[in-house]
Amino acid sequence: MQITSPSFKDNARQAMADADLQRALGNVEKGFINKRAKAVAKLPEFEDLRDSARDIKNHTLAHLDLYLEHYEKKVTEAGGKVHWAADAEEARKIILDICKSVDAKRITKGKSMISEEIALNAALEASGHEVSETDLGEYIIQLRGEHPSHIIAPAIHVNKDQVEADFRRVHDKLPPERNLEAPESLLAEARGILREKFLSADVGITGANFLVAETGSSIIVTNEGNGDLTQILPRVHIVTASLEKIVPTLEDVSQILRVLARSATGQEFSVYTTLSTGPKRAEDPDGPEEYHVVLLDNGRSSMIGTEFQDMLRCIRCGACMNHCPVYHSIGGHAYGWVYPGPMGSVLTPSLIGVDKGGQLPNASTFCGRCESVCPMRIPLPKMMRHWREREFERHLSPATTRWGLSAWAYAAKRPKLYKMITRLGAMALNLASRNKGALRWWPLAGGWTKYRDLPAPQGKTFQQMWAEQKKAARS
Amino acid sequence: MSSRETILATIRRSLHASPGDRTRAASVASRLADAPAGVIPARGQLPDDKRIKLFAKMLEDVSATVERLADAGDLPERLADFLKSHNLPPQIVCGEDELLAGLPWKKAKTLDVKTGRADGTETAGLSHAFGGVAETGTLMLLSGPANPTTVNFLPDTHVVVIRAEDIGSDYESVFARLREAYGKGNMPRTVNLITGASRSADIEQTLLLGAHGPRRLHVMIVG
Ligand code: SF4
Numbered sequence: 001m002q003i004t005s006p007s008f009k010d011n012a013r014q015a016m017a018d019a020d021l022q023r024a025l026g027n028v029e030k031g032f033i034n035k036r037a038k039a040v041a042k043l044p045e046f047e048d049l050r051d052s053a054r055d056i057k058n059h060t061l062a063h064l065d066l067y068l069e070h071y072e073k074k075v076t077e078a079g080g081k082v083h084w085a086a087d088a089e090e091a092r093k094i095i096l097d098i099c100k101s102v103d104a105k106r107i108t109k110g111k112s113m114i115s116e117e118i119a120l121n122a123a124l125e126a127s128g129h130e131v132s133e134t135d136l137g138e139y140i141i142q143l144r145g146e147h148p149s150h151i152i153a154p155a156i157h158v159n160k161d162q163v164e165a166d167f168r169r170v171h172d173k174l175p176p177e178r179n180l181e182a183p184e185s186l187l188a189e190a191r192g193i194l195r196e197k198f199l200s201a202d203v204g205i206t207g208a209n210f211l212v213a214e215t216g217s218s219i220i221v222t223n224e225g226n227g228d229l230t231q232i233l234p235r236v237h238i239v240t241a242s243l244e245k246i247v248p249t250l251e252d253v254s255q256i257l258r259v260l261a262r263s264a265t266g267q268e269f270s271v272y273t274t275l276s277t278g279p280k281r282a283e284d285p286d287g288p289e290e291y292h293v294v295l296l297d298n299g300r301s302s303m304i305g306t307e308f309q310d311m312l313r314c315i316r317c318g319a320c321m322n323h324c325p326v327y328h329s330i331g332g333h334a335y336g337w338v339y340p341g342p343m344g345s346v347l348t349p350s351l352i353g354v355d356k357g358g359q360l361p362n363a364s365t366f367c368g369r370c371e372s373v374c375p376m377r378i379p380l381p382k383m384m385r386h387w388r389e390r391e392f393e394r395h396l397s398p399a400t401t402r403w404g405l406s407a408w409a410y411a412a413k414r415p416k417l418y419k420m421i422t423r424l425g426a427m428a429l430n431l432a433s434r435n436k437g438a439l440r441w442w443p444l445a446g447g448w449t450k451y452r453d454l455p456a457p458q459g460k461t462f463q464q465m466w467a468e469q470k471k472a473a474r475s
Numbered sequence: 476m477s478s479r480e481t482i483l484a485t486i487r488r489s490l491h492a493s494p495g496d497r498t499r500a501a502s503v504a505s506r507l508a509d510a511p512a513g514v515i516p517a518r519g520q521l522p523d524d525k526r527i528k529l530f531a532k533m534l535e536d537v538s539a540t541v542e543r544l545a546d547a548g549d550l551p552e553r554l555a556d557f558l559k560s561h562n563l564p565p566q567i568v569c570g571e572d573e574l575l576a577g578l579p580w581k582k583a584k585t586l587d588v589k590t591g592r593a594d595g596t597e598t599a600g601l602s603h604a605f606g607g608v609a610e611t612g613t614l615m616l617l618s619g620p621a622n623p624t625t626v627n628f629l630p631d632t633h634v635v636v637i638r639a640e641d642i643g644s645d646y647e648s649v650f651a652r653l654r655e656a657y658g659k660g661n662m663p664r665t666v667n668l669i670t671g672a673s674r675s676a677d678i679e680q681t682l683l684l685g686a687h688g689p690r691r692l693h694v695m696i697v698g
Contacts, residue, residue: 024679027679027680028680030680031676031680032680043516043518044516044517045514045515045516045517048514049513049514049516052513052514056513059502059506062490062499063499063502063503064486064490065483065486065487065490065492065494066499066500066503067503068483068486069483070503070507074660078661078662084477084478084479084482085478086478086481086482090478134687135677136675136677136678136686137675137677140677140678153676153677153680154677155677155678156680159679160678160679163678183678183679183681183683184683186678187675187678187683187685187686188685191685191686191687194687195595195687198687199595213507214507214510214660215660215661215662216660216662217662217666223673223674223675223676223686224673224674224675224686224687224688225628225673225686225687225688225689226686226687228624228627228628228667228688229628229629229687229688232624232625232628232665233625243482248503248506248507248510249506249507249510250510250646250647250650250653250654251510251511251512251513251647251650252510252513254513254645254646254647254650255513255514257646258516265676267537267670268533268536268537268611268612268670269611269612269613269668269670270670271537271669271670271671271672271673271674271688272667272668272669272670272673272688273613273667273668273670274665274666274667274668275662275665275666275668276664276665277662277663277664277665277666278664279664280618280664281619281663281664283619283620284618284619284620284623284664285570285591285592285620285623285625286592286618286623286624286625287618287624287664287665297478297482297485301482301485301486301489302485302489303489304486304489304490305489305490305491306489
């Protein structure tokens with residue numbers, strides 16, 4: 001897909017002016033925040049489970065090479081094959097070769113962010129395969145020629161009337177006078193159309209929420225059941241997964257599963273959690289004859305040992321974006337690549353480079369809600385700050401930021417000058433806001449005031465208050 | 476170098492780890508061997524009867540229906556009644572499961588029982604669950620000739636039979652039984668943890684039942 005992250009600011013401006021999108025974004029808060037809070041409140045051990053989940057992933061990452069080797073051994077013993085892909089191109093080639101080797105015509109797909117990351121659909125279609133996304137949200141955006149705008153609710157930016165219009169346009173063999181007003185009828189129509197695809201597919205491609213080293217199993221977590229039909233009906237099952245998806249044992253994955261659904265959709269447990277190990281056994285009446293796992297690195301191995309290693313604990317639950325005020329106002333597409341919201345702001349520069357993704361870590365108000373809900377306790381704001389520092393060091397930030405900071409550094413090292421400037425500044429800002437407490441514009445601060453009001457400083461400067469406090473304490 | 480070697484070498488370099496480091500290897504080996512349990516919620520840790528009640532309640536909370544039978548011999552008739560009460564044809568598909576095969580099917584004369592995998596033409600499927608988890612009302616089903624996985628997903632209605640004594644408190648206890656049955660580190664091709672009927676909220680976050688899998692999940696607890 002085309003990367004538009006460098007024009008993040010323009011994307012954001014357009015998103016805020018898009019009435020359909022703004023209407024759809026109202027569903028983010030409605031759909032997720034209360035449900036998560038209720039599910040969390042019902043489980044007294046939730047916070048302990050977060051610690052446990054974090055510790056499991058930290059241990060796994062510290063021994064990642066060894067767990068991957070054991071995992072591969074177990075997959076092979078079960079009759080499957082692990083393919084290691086250093087980057088997106090290699091992953092695409094492996095998958096295209098497998099599809100070619102079995103002369104695949106129809107391919108069904110379960111939801112997979114890795115598939116988005118390696119731009120798999122375009123490659124498969126270019127080689128003449130018919131590709132059908134089967135998750136309802138993914139199906140909707142495939143019809144619209146779009147990409148997911150949310151990692152667990154890919155079509156959250158689309159309204160029901162838009163879905164209806166797309167179905168009428170694409171399903172043109174169905175009677176035009178049919179009633180599609182109720183969302184139930186849209187679901188039933190998609191179900192009918194996709195049923196046929198499931199039953200006639202040659203290859204099924206799914207993602208993986210987890211890979212279990214102990215057993216060589218891949219795990220998918222879904223609510224629709226599309227991922228299961230994708231993997232049990234065709235002759236070949238291909239799993240696309242990035243290498244940090246590994247967990248040591250079934251006990252470990254049980255810990256993390258307990259925080260996943262609650263953080264994601266506010267369910268106690270998702271409807272279908274499926275563990276797949278190898279191809280079907282000789283006596284099995286159903287299941288795939290071939291089982292392949294494409295293990296993608298794409299820059300992750302180099303994140304280990306850096307200040308971004310913690311990001312590899314991410315289980316893609318979506319809670320950080322569900323609770324993010326920036327995501328609420330601009331949606332996912334503005335982030336310009338595969339991963340939106342706070343997790344995307346941290347991960348994208350790691351995966352596509354700070355030159356292309358370096359704008360994203362600025363998409364934060366540092367309110368800290370993302371970190372407070374992240375089940376894996378990933379310090380997202382801290383990592384966004386790391387990126388900002390790096391961006392500054394690399395002299396990629398706009399000239400005003402650089403000059404502004406150098407001037408500030410000059411003054412900050414000279415206390416008398418600093419005191420004078422801050423006092424004058426506070427007075428000036430207060431005057432300019434006409435004592436209303438907020439400013440819509442201020443010289444050199446356009447980057448801030450274009451998107452939000454700048455609160456005018458109230459009362460005294462920090463140094464004045466500090467001096468007064470000290471005096472009060474002495475007396 | 477192959478990508479496999481490059482990736483593993485990059486990880487080792489990033490971790491400052493040497494391939495022959497015995498402490499790291501020992502730490503991995505012991506975790507894989509011992510599979511230590513973490514935090515187990517108190518919710519499911521209940522005596523038999525209460526645990527079964529919690530299991531049923533959790534399932535009902537996710538729009539499944541549950542009935543309890545004292546005697547497995549009543550199952551065919553009760554199943555026929557269930558299908559009839561939902562205006563479903565008296566047909567069912569199921570695998571070669573021993574428990575199911577041993578039921579007195581003659582008692583439900585009108586019921587047509589087809590054995591084998593599902594192919595998408597059947598209206599209702601019947602499975603025997605390997606275990607249940609009271610904590611969240613979750614069923615565990617294992618693939619194989621006894622209970623083909625297609626039965627769990629293709630028919631519109633899924634009926635699952637479970638023995639009361641197979642309902643555990645938590646996932647860990649049911650996984651432990653699975654390990655005993657298949658040997659440590661071995662798994663059937665597919666293990667399905669099922670908690671409710673298929674659903675989607677992809678259209679404006681409105682929850683709808685019956686996405687791609689069964690619209691209806693009915694659980695019959697025996698014993
Ligand atoms: S960063 Fe945390 S909250 Fe965000 S998707 Fe990943 S695990 Fe979920």
